[in-house]
Amino acid sequence: MEKLTHAANAVSVLKDGDVLLVGGFMMAGSPETLIKALLETSEVKNLTVVSNDTGTTDSNMIKVMKQGRVVKVHGSYIGSNPMTGQMLIDDADSVTLYPQGTLAEKLRCGGAGIAGFYTPVGVGTIIENGKEKRTFGDREFLLETALRGNVAFVKATVADKFGNCYMRGSTKNFGAIMARAADFVIAEAKKIVEIGELDPELVTIPGIFIDALVQSEDI
Amino acid sequence: MDNKEFIARRVARELKDGDVVNLGIGLPTLVANYVPDGVSITLQAEHGILGAGGAAKPGEEDSEIINAGGFHITVLPGASFFDSATSFGIIRGGHVDVTILGALQVDARGNIANWMVPGKRVPGMGGAMDLVVGAKEVIVAMEHTVKGSHKIMKECSYPLTAVGVVKKIITEMGVMDITKDGIVLTEIARGFTVEDVQSATDATLIIPDNIIIIEI
Numbered sequence: 001m002e003k004l005t006h007a008a009n010a011v012s013v014l015k016d017g018d019v020l021l022v023g024g025f026m027m028a029g030s031p032e033t034l035i036k037a038l039l040e041t042s043e044v045k046n047l048t049v050v051s052n053d054t055g056t057t058d059s060n061m062i063k064v065m066k067q068g069r070v071v072k073v074h075g076s077y078i079g080s081n082p083m084t085g086q087m088l089i090d091d092a093d094s095v096t097l098y099p100q101g102t103l104a105e106k107l108r109c110g111g112a113g114i115a116g117f118y119t120p121v122g123v124g125t126i127i128e129n130g131k132e133k134r135t136f137g138d139r140e141f142l143l144e145t146a147l148r149g150n151v152a153f154v155k156a157t158v159a160d161k162f163g164n165c166y167m168r169g170s171t172k173n174f175g176a177i178m179a180r181a182a183d184f185v186i187a188e189a190k191k192i193v194e195i196g197e198l199d200p201e202l203v204t205i206p207g208i209f210i211d212a213l214v215q216s217e218d219i
Numbered sequence: 220m221d222n223k224e225f226i227a228r229r230v231a232r233e234l235k236d237g238d239v240v241n242l243g244i245g246l247p248t249l250v251a252n253y254v255p256d257g258v259s260i261t262l263q264a265e266h267g268i269l270g271a272g273g274a275a276k277p278g279e280e281d282s283e284i285i286n287a288g289g290f291h292i293t294v295l296p297g298a299s300f301f302d303s304a305t306s307f308g309i310i311r312g313g314h315v316d317v318t319i320l321g322a323l324q325v326d327a328r329g330n331i332a333n334w335m336v337p338g339k340r341v342p343g344m345g346g347a348m349d350l351v352v353g354a355k356e357v358i359v360a361m362e363h364t365v366k367g368s369h370k371i372m373k374e375c376s377y378p379l380t381a382v383g384v385v386k387k388i389i390t391e392m393g394v395m396d397i398t399k400d401g402i403v404l405t406e407i408a409r410g411f412t413v414e415d416v417q418s419a420t421d422a423t424l425i426i427p428d429n430i431i432i433i434e435i
Binding site: 026029053078089099101102107127171172174 | 264265266267268281282283284285287289294300301302303304306307308310311330340341342343344345346347348349352353378379380381382383
């Protein structure tokens, strides 16, 4: 199966109303080539974006949001993107904030066939509103449910043409989890090599999770 | 020595050899500069690093190695990288010995509020809720008051980050332990009286007989 394609073709899989998972922690591991293609070549709207932070003022995501195409955000820390902060002020229901580890685990479960999990994080705070609370031993836990996307954008340092991805340094963050939690996963990579050229010991994301592969413009 | 350096130097003495430590953004980050001789710690960064080092030198920045504040850093020999689910498994699973972070308010029951001021722009809680619940020890390092307003309260009025997790508060005025009876002022900084500290504190402080003067 040929996965290598160009960014505009890859992002054309998105449909109006989709849930889009976007990897990265601020600019580290942020799939800017794919977000730029979403900005410039796609007109899909009513998107729900799942992202730790929705990027920074340097990110193309803020431009997509300025086009009014993102109607809902699930994130954790949004202080680096003033557009997301404004969304929250304009409509409190448009931005759902989670403790960062809860967001990560929701996505991990989404990719791993787990429906939900009980976490001690958020007990006694506004995070527990509306959630099942259960005591195990002498400690209270909240039920959090899995989260999945229709499409995920992630960024790798090196990928082979099978889709195996090596994410270097602190770029693994959310991308490595999101790549397992969406129906269609697009990876951009700074460097794309032939099958067999990426050491299997270095694979962060096995290639079976990747549906389309795009050369990063930002290398 | 300014307040922040004083606080960071005193907090650093709490660290023990071998500790895995997560430092919050701002003042807590300074603690890394004052780790005592003979104490070796491993710094955890919640987006996926154990063994984080100092700032990268100008011209040597690596866009793939940043800290949780988004700044370019280095890593030390023995470091490792991992994804956010693993990282928060480390945090939630109790594998971080100490987390040091700032707060908007802390109260006599060890409750902490540090992510949201009602009516102001909300940046989100990030990893703070996970860290204060998961770390074995939570130390709040902050200036004692903000613009003259109390931060160490009988009861937090801002939305909480977590309930009953803080065991120690270190400010430019002193060191306070949070016990089941309330907040005990165990150490006081030179130049302040117990009355000074109490008047800067909303909660009623418990004053032990043998209060220690902090020598930095």
